[in-house]
Amino acid sequence: MNGLNGATNGSPMRYGLTWNGKSRARRAAHTPARSTLVPCPEKSVNWDTTRNLLIEGDNLEALKLLQESYRRKVRMIYIDPPYNTGKDFIYPDDFRYSVADYLRLTCQADRADQSGRRPMMNVETSGRYHTDWLNMMYPRLKLGRSLLRDGGVIFISIGDQELANLRLICNELFGEGNCLGCVARVAKRTSNKGTHFAPSKDYVLVYARRAECVAPFMDVVRPSYAARFAQEDERGHYATVGLYQAALDPRPNQRYWIECPDGSFVIPPGEVFPEEVADAAQVRPASRRDRVWRWSRQSYLEKRHLLVFKESARSPLLTPDGSLSKWNVYTKYYLEDRLKDGTRPRDYLDDVTNDLGTAALKRLGLDDFFEFAKPPELMRRLMHWLGGDEGVYMDFFAGSGTLAQAVLEQNAEDGGNRQFILVQLPEPCPEDSVAAQSGYPTIADICRERVRRVMAGLGDQDGGFKVFKLDATDCAMEGD
Template structure:
């Protein structure tokens, strides 16, 4: 019988366990022997105290914030959801540091793309109020955003530039979140981070440390037309998008062409042709012998010997029926000599280049040799400068048309383009934005799916920060409304398309969750608890689960801590006169059967009925057995005889 873990993984412990597995000789008395580790690494270990890197006050404490587990959970918010039973999209209201920890269990190495637009630290943005010892409690206090007067309130101070730790405060906020985010990326996954000049240098160095400087894909420059500070001496018209891969060796070449490239470009031609005559220090002249049968683009003719221009023709070349009929040597510097040699060795039949494009060579009547490539279906051409992809003003106007007000939302066109660059429509890519803001990323994912019939899914995370318009609403409220409005608008377009081209249905829904404390009193205990609090806690343990927690809330927490997703197919049923929850897999089989009523003790026959359903796993609240260890043991034996796991919580 297994017990559901009380917290998210303890990341420091897991790291030590990985070291023990990889380097057992570096473990002594159950601890990592750092000196032994240095000895084993020898010259690869850094000994000097003057190390290269990014250092700031509070860095070690910020790292601990990422490593500390949490007892927090997510509570289903059915009222603010859309298409709960069918959608694969998720919106989470809460502090993203706590949420990222909760997501580690199931979503580890499952996110294809992360896009975030964090606070730019301009002195106007707030920085998240991390209290690393009591992170969840700090959030829960902050989340009480509505005062007695009905207006939104915030206990968060601005991080102004006169703060002596101005950059440090921002780095301390970003560091633990990026550490946790990296764990979620697939091997070929990518993280994109929007930033401006204020923290670009620090962010670049920080990402080099977290993701590895060799995993930098690009530092995109985004020309943000229409958002210019007229008081500035130099008018800044650009921002940045840093792109880092989890592993660049796994990152595939994008298959998107920059929308600013005109249709007349050779990128859109069926055939791409280029002369391979190229002389220079990197391409010293060398001889190539054209064999009999080497193709020419003219039917017949003769090219005489010459050395006055490249390529030099060392032997007379005769062509009949579009092919060379006698071996002939030519001399020049060549830009694709290896491919040319491979083509000749292949009997002058087409070959594939490194990108899988059909490639061949042919002789022209000038004596030049041209390389011909058939344009690939997934031809890509992505530039490091992002331009003409919409403006913040346009996106603000779009939101205003839906009755929503938000300052400086990222352009929909920009994010949709980035989504298309770094994900493919046919791969069920999961996209995460844990600084969701007005939910432009969610809108962009749905819009991209509409454009290319994609199956992308999204997860949004947003703190319930006050909008600041005096209505008492939060940015999380605004984001959910924006996803709802955008989805309806796109669905209308899709309905018209379906009449023409068919295609998959467009997922415009989302499951809404809210960050909350655990529903289990026995999991709330902190190692820092004081004596009085401990006594109160022990009294609360008479009932393991919180009495006002619903079955859905209990199940969600248990599933998350056991490693299930936020979009599991859950249904209710009555089996053996017991109210249970069923979680089905993609094939419709019962993966989990959960009995979550601690106030009604089941009989052995009722438990036998649960086992007879043959689920993969059965979950029963510990207190449902009401101290009857014999009943618990009998059920465990019944399940074991049929290969069923039994878990308690």
């Protein structure tokens, strides 16, 4: 049975998520790999010089094999695993079977293998609905974590179906204190499916190997944000914000007179006033009704040069005789400072929707090859938040290889030296699909072709990738 255990008095149970097969899933991360990586130079580009890797095979095996060379080396992992919608396949991790059995399954996705097993459409009516997904994810996340370096971060795209379970297993594997956030993303703008709501968002869960080693995230300055800085003075473009904000709690040294350009004085709304009517003369607020400026008197004296006075018929500020003033007071903040300091990203994204993922494939001439591509812009945003321009970037549910595109484009833009590692099953494309009919029989083939086209598009003559396959691929095809 699945469940969430909580320790109660006298109970030996530990708090945590349990499910059928959890111990086996935990052990699965520790059992040695049963395959090796076979180089495929004929499918690779610039084999001798590149550090980028494309691995075709099951990611559980691949993650085990990568431990030797990449343990604690990876700067960023982005994954977009099956959301468990009931329509995506969950490949059965049955650890009694060999890799060859496993690959036979994946190469015959529409047929049962000799033992009658097939990859599951994990439908919600199945009693094993969450269990199968958890058994698949747990060992992979455990192995993924051990590849991260101290300042490394994993970003995991996920839908509503498994968000809660994913968060609980990540809390267990990474530690709750290493959860950096959960970002909601608008995935589609038009959707009419769903019973009570039209689902249009997903999430990106963010965990660090060691949160204290990750610098605060900084956002990109978007054109819409820069457009706010429409005014200009000798220092540059600036925007303004009111020095009085109604929501501020009263503080002792924030209620004082300010002298306006015509020699009149203003103060926020309230009932007590400084005895002397003079610039910066202050009074202690007596109650919550005595409102205050955003700046202390000291800050005001130091930064008066940043004030902007605007005449306004709706100013809430008071004059010494208690009437409403014609002046309102604002402070300047400069675009240059915001560009330098950056801004903390909000934990929602509304400008990297799925249609950008489709458009990216279309630009590469791969329209209709792959339905579930995420936008490269999403991954580039995550890379920007994390900062840095070198290191290993990994996606072990690579699909069409969007992460590689994001890495290559980001390197081209900022001269960075990031390398990528992608892992993707040779999951067969349906025989009647555009991809299969265009000569790309598996998703791994689409992924490889996409990376090749991105490099060509960027004019990246020196770039390349090494392709490896799990050694059992050939024997998986035996008996076909």
